Amino acid sequence: MAEVREYHEPLISQELWDIVQDIRKHKKRPPKQMDTPNLFSGLVFCANCGGTLVLHRAHTMKETQNNFMCSTYKKRGKEECSSHYIRETQLKAIILDDLKRVTHYARQKEKLFAEHITRKNSDETRQEITRIQREIDAMKRRDGELTALFKRLYEDNVLGRIPNEHFRLLSSEYTIEQAKLREKLPKLEQRLEPLQNSLTNVAQFIDKAKRYSNITELTPEILRLFIQKIVVGEKSQRYSRTAEQDIWIYYRDIGLMDTPVEQEEALEALPEEYETMDISATDLTA
Secondary structure, eight states, X not given: OOOOOSOSOOSSXXXXXXXHHHHHHHOOOOOTTOSSOOTTTTTEEETTTOOBEEEEOOTTSOXXXXXXXXXXXXXXXXXXXXXXXXXXXXXXXHHHHHHXXXXXXXXXXXXXXXXXXXXXXXXXXXXXXXXXXXXXXXXXXXXXXXXXXXXXXXXXXXXXXXXXXHXXXXXXXXXXXXXXXXXXXXXXXXXXXXXHHHTTOHHHHHHHHHHTOOOOSOOHHHHHHHEEEEEEOOOSSTXXXXXXXXXXXXXXXXXXXXXXXXXXXXXXXSOGGGTTOOSSXXXXXX
């Protein structure tokens, strides 16, 4: 039976489909002490160990006391990582505020925004693309060399030019090396694809900013439509209630918005009430 793909006009975009699947992937039944699921499930990560931040709620705690903490720290203790503690209400406020400002910037200063993101991608992303592509090319060349070597080795063994013991030893080495290459190659290619796509997705981000021009609250759909991941740093003074703490927000299609240039340009585009606010890494107080 023949299979016909993409014959009908899709009812929803591929992007929306992917977002729904991502929400379903991270959706878990909330524990008894949680009235609602974790809004940030699968999105928040530790800046030091790279592990996820887990949400802690309890009936004995006020809503303002609900907090995120590094999963590595909770499982293995301070020998492996630190807490990276941040309250849920703080994180919600930071993300909503930053999302409003960045999307406002994209709408009001569309050309400037697109030029800056393209320039940033050119300087940072292209270097990473070049590095990964070179590594992929080198691995593919080596894979081809190993195939040719194995073929020649087999012929030499059949013709009696090398003893069976040498053939087994060398063929085993070639096979192991080739297997490692073929395991690593797809992972590198998987890393390369989103980087290449990010170079051409500024227009897509601006279009979303125009479609969602009145974001008043965070939802799982809004979060995953605009944000790829959130990275939480440790406080400059651990356990301090007033120490600074950095948050890095990686947006879909445009990446991290955290350079001084971006902050200045964004502030120019924002309404008066935002003039004294920062646009990226945020200082937190309890």
